[in-house]
Amino acid sequence: MANYFNTKAVHFQKNDGEKNVSKAKPIYQTSAFTFQDLDDMEEYFSGEKEHLYTRYSNPNSDDLGHGTAELEEAPAGLATSSGMSAILAGVLASVKPGEHMIVPLDLYGGTYQLFQTELQEWGIEVSIIDFRDLQNVKQAIQPNTVLLYAESVTNPLLRMEDIAGLVAMAAERDGMRVMIDNTFPTPYLLKPYTLGADLVVHSATKYIGGHSDVSAGVLTGSEELIGKAKKRMISMGSNLSPFESWLACRGLKTLGLRMQSQSDNAARLAEWFQESGSAEQVFYPEGLSEHGNGAMVSVNLSDAYDIKTFFASLQWIKIMPSLAGVETTVSYPVNTSHRTVPEDIRSALGISVQTVRISVGIEDSRDIISVFSQALEAAKK
Numbered sequence: 001m002a003n004y005f006n007t008k009a010v011h012f013q014k015n016d017g018e019k020n021v022s023k024a025k026p027i028y029q030t031s032a033f034t035f036q037d038l039d040d041m042e043e044y045f046s047g048e049k050e051h052l053y054t055r056y057s058n059p060n061s062d063d064l065g066h067g068t069a070e071l072e073e074a075p076a077g078l079a080t081s082s083g084m085s086a087i088l089a090g091v092l093a094s095v096k097p098g099e100h101m102i103v104p105l106d107l108y109g110g111t112y113q114l115f116q117t118e119l120q121e122w123g124i125e126v127s128i129i130d131f132r133d134l135q136n137v138k139q140a141i142q143p144n145t146v147l148l149y150a151e152s153v154t155n156p157l158l159r160m161e162d163i164a165g166l167v168a169m170a171a172e173r174d175g176m177r178v179m180i181d182n183t184f185p186t187p188y189l190l191k192p193y194t195l196g197a198d199l200v201v202h203s204a205t206k207y208i209g210g211h212s213d214v215s216a217g218v219l220t221g222s223e224e225l226i227g228k229a230k231k232r233m234i235s236m237g238s239n240l241s242p243f244e245s246w247l248a249c250r251g252l253k254t255l256g257l258r259m260q261s262q263s264d265n266a267a268r269l270a271e272w273f274q275e276s277g278s279a280e281q282v283f284y285p286e287g288l289s290e291h292g293n294g295a296m297v298s299v300n301l302s303d304a305y306d307i308k309t310f311f312a313s314l315q316w317i318k319i320m321p322s323l324a325g326v327e328t329t330v331s332y333p334v335n336t337s338h339r340t341v342p343e344d345i346r347s348a349l350g351i352s353v354q355t356v357r358i359s360v361g362i363e364d365s366r367d368i369i370s371v372f373s374q375a376l377e378a379a380k381k
Contacts, residue, residue, distance in 0.1 A: 005071065005188060006256040012067035013249065014059075027246045028059045056234055060245035067252050068208065069220040071187040073194050076226035078219045078233060079245055083183065083203025084110055085238035086217025090199045093228035094147045094177050097123030101147035102140050104131035106349050108155040109338040111181070115149075130348075134165045141169075147177050152192055153184040156298045156333045156357040157350055158283045167196035177225075183207070183324075184296055188259040189289035199225055206324035207295070210251035210258055214244045258326065258362060263292030265328075265368060266360040270297045272369050278302060278376050281350070295361075296323065301354045301376075307332075310356070310379035315371050323359035328368050331357045 002008045015021040033051045035041040043049045051057050061079040069077030080086040095101050103115050105128055115126045127140045131150060148170055150161045163180060170176040179199040180192040186207045192200045202208055204216035217240075219229050233239060240248075270284035279299040288294060301307065311319055311332065318329045321336040331337060333355050338346055346352075360368065 008070055009067070009255055010253050012070050012252070013063050014066075025060070025063065025246065025249065028054075028242050030054060030058075030242070054242065055237060055239045058239075058242050058245065060242045060249065061240045064204065064208075064216070064240065064245045064248050064252065065218060065220075065226075067249060068187070068202065068204070068218040069226075071191075071252075071255070072182070072200050072220045073187075073191050074200060074220040074222075076221065076223045078226050078230050079204070079240045079248070080217040080219065080233055081238045081240050082215050083181075083201070083205055083217040084114060085233070085236070086201045086203075086219040087111060087181065088114065089229040089232045089236070089238065090179055090201050090219045090221070090225070091119065091124075091147065091149070092232045093225050094179065094199065095119075095124050096146075098125070098144065099147075100125040100127065100142050100145040101149055102127045102129065102137055102145060103149045104151070104154070104161075105129065105345055106131070106154045106157060106159060107151065108181070109333075109336075109340050111151075112338075113340045131161065132159065134162060134169065137166070138169060141173065141176075145173070146175055147179060149179045149181075151181040151184070152190055153285055153288070153294060153296070155184065155337060156283075156296075156331075156355065158184070158285050158294070158296055158298055160285050160288060163192050163195045163197060171196075184294055185288060186255060186259055188256045189263070189291055189294060193220065198222065199229075204248045204251075205322065207259060208252050208255060209248045210255065210324065210326065211247075212322070212325035212327075214247040214251070216240050216244055216248045218248075259295065260291060261362045262295030262360050265362070265365040266295045266297050266358075267293060268365040269358065269360055269368060269372070272372075273297065273299050276373075276376070278305065280354070295359065297358045297360060299356050299358070300350065300352055301356060301379075303354065304381055305354075305376060305379040306381055307354055307356075307379070310375050313375040313378035315374070317368075317371050317375075323357070325359070326362045328361035328363055328371075329359045331359070333357055 065077035199221040
């Protein structure tokens with residue numbers, strides 16, 4: 001059995017027991033599976049056969065769930081149609097109407113919108129508070145609190161969450177669970193399940209897929225909770241298609257290599273921004289992992305730079321609302337990822353009209369720095 005990350009990432013797929021196995025896992029591009037007779041079909045319902053209908057399961061989506069769980073060192077995993085659907089499946093496996101969950105202010109804007117509007121309309125109580133001081137979390141716990149939800153590294157200002165502190169707090173209350181969005185670090189840099197989290201979720205659209213050509217989500221955790229989440233996924237029809245599952249599995253194989261290269265580049269870029277004096281604040285984690293601190297860098301540019309000119313001068317660095325492809329890209333949080341977050345909350349967190357979120361790619365770091373240097377020069381007021 002493989003012990004190290006990159007070996008596990010390459011060899012996570014099952015061969016389905018065939019004698020003469022295709023080197024590349026086939027795409028099971030089918031909506032349903034056939035049976036020889038009624039007894040053969042009954043074997044699915046008794047657990048002897050794995051697949052009936054692709055909304056329930058498919059070899060490709062099963063591979064993605066299993067492979068990510070193995071890298072997270074969690075017992076089970078589930079692939080879904082997007083990161084948001086994976087979050088929703090995990091929450092609904094943990095929280096019932098009338099129960100309460102606590103989430104941080106500095107969430108990804110789409111997650112904030114889900115928790116602030118949709119969940120509360122369904123009767124799930126949500127407290128959105130400042131997690132920078134965990135005493136705030138402790139004070140927000142109610143008799144019906146069953147879930148603490150957080151991001152391991154926050155979007156976009158890259159605050160590292162005190163996962164151990166949340167886990168310790170949850171352990172004081174019978175039945176309280178911790179769910180962590182681990183999209184930014186990936187299991188290459190951080191494994192929240194090994195720190196005591198009950199569920200770990202990923203937008204596999206980002207680093208797991210890795211090439212900006214798939215929308216997918218993965219939820220990992222205990223067999224019990226993933227089983228509950230799978231029932232929600234099936235009922236809501238939020239399964240992942242075979243082809244997108246196959247693409248994400250292909251990306252998963254090179255996750256460690258890409259994250260190492262991108263993290264190294266991000267560290268160099270963050271250091272350059274610090275030394276250039278162009279930013280009032282540079283946001284980059286410290287001490288996240290022995291492998292590095294992630295591939296995201298955020299900056300609050302000085303008022304000496306015109307933000308529109310800066311974005312317009314980035315040459316081959318693309319402007320986009322997402323992140324984590326092999327190419328370096330930038331986004332503008334106030335207009336994209338955090339557009340739905342109220343301005344007073346953005347301001348309190350430090351997200352301003354001068355905030356730039358940078359997803360660092362695998363290009364040569366010297367070329368990346370050169371483009372940012374030229375854009376800043378062009379944007380000087």
